[in-house]
Amino acid sequence: MTGEPSLCINGCGFFSTPQTKNLCSKCYNNFLKDESARYLDTIRDQTKTATDAGEKSTEADVVKNEKSSRCNACNKKVGLLGFHCRCGHVFCGSHRHPEEHSCSSDYKSADVTDLTNQNPVVKPDKLYRI
Numbered sequence: 206m207t208g209e210p211s212l213c214i215n216g217c218g219f220f221s222t223p224q225t226k227n228l229c230s231k232c233y234n235n236f237l238k239d240e241s242a243r244y245l246d247t248i249r250d251q252t253k254t255a256t257d258a259g260e261k262s263t264e265a266d267v268v269k270n271e272k273s274s275r276c277n278a279c280n281k282k283v284g285l286l287g288f289h290c291r292c293g294h295v296f297c298g299s300h301r302h303p304e305e306h307s308c309s310s311d312y313k314s315a316d317v318t319d320l321t322n323q324n325p326v327v328k329p330d331k332l333y334r335i
Contacts, residue, residue, distance in 0.1 A: 278306045291315070 219229035288301035
């Protein structure tokens with residue numbers, strides 16, 4: 206220590222330390238808040254430019270989620286426990302099966318195409334006879 210404490214460089218009259226960049230504790234906290242606000246603004250600007258193209262889809266998702274709190278068949282409130290079907294609707298527990306809400310999606314053909322993509326045909330090499 207130098208013996209004599211130094212005052213805050215902002216001129217507020219309080220004592221400062223070199224660890225707080227010669228600012229008092231109050232001015233140093235304000236300095237940290239300003240730094241973090243500037244940092245957050247730069248991050249927001251970067252993410253905003255990256256997501257400009259995706260804004261339309263997120264707005265549609267928000268509208269869809271607001272309407273999805275009710276069953277599409279009986280209009281019963283389902284809240285967080287709603288079952289999402291492949292046809293894109295939300296149903297309660299009694300209408301969750303495709304045959305109970307006359308689902309328009311074709312499960313059989315979708316599963317057949319998935320299986321053919323996952324399991325290619327395996328043929329053995331031809332054997333040459335001597």
